[in-house]
Amino acid sequence: MKQQSKARAHTNIALIKYWGKRDNKLFLPMNSSLSLTLDAFYSETSVELSDSFEADSFILNDQPQNSQETAKISHFLDLFRQTAGIKTAAKVVSQNFVPTAAGLASSASAFAALGAAMNHATGLNLDLAELSTYVRRGSGSATRSVYGGFVEWQMGTTSADSLAVEIDDASWDIGMITVAVNTNKKTLSSRDGMKLTVETSAFYPAWLESAAKDLVSIKEAIHKQDFQQLGEITESNGMKMHGTMLGATPPFSYWEALTVEVLTKIREIRRQGWQCYFTMDAGPNVKILCRYSDAEAIQKLLTTAFPDNPVIISKVGSGVKLI
Numbered sequence: 001m002k003q004q005s006k007a008r009a010h011t012n013i014a015l016i017k018y019w020g021k022r023d024n025k026l027f028l029p030m031n032s033s034l035s036l037t038l039d040a041f042y043s044e045t046s047v048e049l050s051d052s053f054e055a056d057s058f059i060l061n062d063q064p065q066n067s068q069e070t071a072k073i074s075h076f077l078d079l080f081r082q083t084a085g086i087k088t089a090a091k092v093v094s095q096n097f098v099p100t101a102a103g104l105a106s107s108a109s110a111f112a113a114l115g116a117a118m119n120h121a122t123g124l125n126l127d128l129a130e131l132s133t134y135v136r137r138g139s140g141s142a143t144r145s146v147y148g149g150f151v152e153w154q155m156g157t158t159s160a161d162s163l164a165v166e167i168d169d170a171s172w173d174i175g176m177i178t179v180a181v182n183t184n185k186k187t188l189s190s191r192d193g194m195k196l197t198v199e200t201s202a203f204y205p206a207w208l209e210s211a212a213k214d215l216v217s218i219k220e221a222i223h224k225q226d227f228q229q230l231g232e233i234t235e236s237n238g239m240k241m242h243g244t245m246l247g248a249t250p251p252f253s254y255w256e257a258l259t260v261e262v263l264t265k266i267r268e269i270r271r272q273g274w275q276c277y278f279t280m281d282a283g284p285n286v287k288i289l290c291r292y293s294d295a296e297a298i299q300k301l302l303t304t305a306f307p308d309n310p311v312i313i314s315k316v317g318s319g320v321k322l323i
């Protein structure tokens with residue numbers, strides 16, 4: 001057989017965070033989460049299946065990857081090959097389009113794009129909800145990148161129903177700004193950080209209880225298009241996730257001194273009357289939910305305060321597409 005497909009997927013930022021797995025092998029989460037897909041950051045990946053290939057190969061950002069990185073991809077492709085009943089080797093070529101120095105993890109867009117290309121190349125043609133259960137097993141956050149706008153990842157009860165659901169296309173003047181604080185590779189991966197938190201944090205049970213309530217409230221806010229409520233829940237949920245890490249043994253944090261300065265600045269900008277709310281993932285960089293129509297003005301205020309740090313605006317992104 002010989003088949004080639006290419007797909008594009010955008011990254012997403014969680015407003016209700018996924019933090020912790022209840023099954024490390026199947027990537028089943030401890031809680032449901034909800035995100036916004038971003039237009040500015042995406043991956044494009046092509047998959048070529050051919051009987052003439054002896055083994056899988058993987059090229060990322062023009063660099064051939066070593067056997068360890070390629071093995072991770074092969075393992076993921078096997079999920080599709082098993083269902084399709086084939087053993088054909090693949091050539092994977094992927095490019096991440098993340099503005100230089102944005103310091104944003106690209107695993108969500110990377111696995112969503114790879115999964116969508118493989119889905120088509122194998123002829124499986126799973127629908128998007130089912131595809132999300134496959135890409136989940138590359139990276140949890142990838143589950144949500146199959147759709148655009150506001151997307152919920154329902155924790156589900158089994159592997160088959162732990163999937164993405166489209167909530168709203170977010171076409172009501174929504175934007176996000178990223179302030180890159182430090183773009184070096186982090187020392188503790190999200191995988192290890194969440195494992196340590198689940199296993200040791202005194203605050204983890206409270207997180208689970210609170211995240212479930214936040215999810216209900218944020219869906220209400222989205223339904224009513226209540227931006228203030230949306231922002232307040234986003235900010236509070238993100239901070240609670242970071243709080244769980246301080247309760248772990250040993251305690252840890254992804255924050256840096258400059259992170260705190262950025263958060264302080266955002267509160268000041270908000271006091272000046274701009275609607276803007278921060279959130280952070282497993283790293284020191286800050287993302288700000290705002291009205292897209294306000295984004296340039298807020299970007300200016302941030303750039304003036306932090307002239308050495310990239311401040312990048314994104315509008316709402318769409319779901320995976322074959323290209």
Ligand code: PMV
Nearest residue numbers: 014017018140141190281282
């Ligand atoms: O799936 P991962 O390994 O990219 O973990 C994502 C964890 C957070 O970014 C902190 C939260 C989230 O829901 O995206």
